[in-house]
Amino acid sequence: MVAATKLKMTDISRQKRFETDLSDALTPRHTVGQAVDLYLDRMRIPGDGLRWSAFNRGVKLDSKATLDELDEEQSEWTVIPEVSAGAKSALH
Amino acid sequence: MQVVIENSHRFSSELRRKADLDDVPLSTDDVTQSVADLVDDTYIDGVLSDVLPIGSAEITATIEPVFKTPPLVDEIDVRLRTGGNGSAVEHHKRFKSGRWSRTRQQRLLQLRQEGTLAEGETAFHMLIGLPAAGDHPLQPPALQPPPIIDGTLEQFGFREFGEGGFVPDRPVLVNNRMAEDAVNACLAAGARETGGTALGALVRLKEPLANTTTRIVTLLTTCLEDQRHSGKLNEWSISPEAIAAGQEIADMRGMGESVMTIVHTHGFSTECGNCNQNASCPLAECTHVSLLDYQVMETLFPGKSTLMPIAGRKLGAPGKRPVLEIHAWRGGEMRPVRWKRYQD
Secondary structure, eight states: OOOOOOEEEEOTTSSSSEEEETTTTTTTOOOOOOOOHHHHTTTTTTTTTTTTEEETTTTOOOOSBBBBGSGGGGOOOEHHHHEEEEOOOOOO | EEEEEEEEEEEEEEESSSSSSTTTOSSSEEHHHHHHHHHHHHHHHHHTTSSOOOOOOOOOOEEEEEETTTOOHHHHHHHHEETTTTOOOOEEESSOHHHHHHHHHHHHHHHHHTTTTTTTOOOOOEEEEEEEOSSSOOOOOOOOOOEEEESSSGGGTTOOOEOOOOTTTTTTEEEHHHHHHHHHHHHHTTTOOOEEEEEEEEOOOOOOOOSSSEEEEEEEEEEEETTTSSSEBTTEEEOOOHHHHHHHHHHHTTOOOOOEEEEEEEEOOOOOOOTTTTTTSSSOOOTTTOOHHHHHHHTSSOOOTTTEEEEEBBOOSSSSSSEEEEEEEETTTTEEEEEEEEEH
């Protein structure tokens, strides 16, 4: 396995793209969940208390996995929240 | 891209019982950063209308309040400048809405829920702009152009235009079959909400289409249904796994499409069938973008070029079938835009 040395993260419509080396704000000891938090912060996307997941080629990554567990082919992620649309205007 | 924001005001969103400044506000939220986010709206508008060049090294954004009477703000003027030395380009837009409008709606719901504001009691909203004292740096939004494909409509299977029209600076084309499927899915689901993942592309043509001013066209090509999404009255839960699978399907189709948005419904009663005529029908109209819908637009699809198609009832529309309304970011909020069908 060749360990990932950088990460590319984007939303599903590929409009907010963020790329970082794993020697900068993120290191191999950070988790997938922490990397997602950094992406949301840098892209100014409100976390909104939603549950967020990272997907690589359609496969959901374990948010608790550390980045050194990922190989190079798993370094491009799509970041997706669990969210609902609809006519309801409730508080969330 | 380096983004410099010139802003000399602090902005707050207030709710008050009376429409004057003497009253104590029911709520006050600092929304200065929300105002700065309008730089992204202006940038994407400039890119899609083919005015702003893609790939500028630096953009300077100037934010100015347009006052009704100081400190009451009527609109926010955002002016972008790129380049220099004879190649400078400017683009500006004015906004009456922004993320603060959604914050205000949430605040209103909170005030009603906690009983501070009685059901039916009116609250007045005010956007206040005060000169900022001292240095007030704002975090600039990440300005990134959306993926745009240089090509033709024919490479996406376009054969001929159908019904509808264009907004000159934001032409939208929707596959006729996709539009019909959305309406039929709304009818089949009744009051329960349903939907799917919409594929499509932003295509830069060689020349603008007739009656348009930009070469960039938004194409919605197909809608993917997936049983992992689940709907009920007033809410449609989107499965992240199904959305991610949509991208895999788009890649397999090999046409350069991507997941552009979701299509969802706001319900339609097949029993009475008079949803378009009945002003007291409890179902929300397809013209209504709810706070939940905005949350989808600001989290799942954070790019400002994203459209939101909603099928459902539309008061005054002829007939007994749902209507498909397409919403786009205009003026800091999602507004219905004209769109045109195409046949493949």
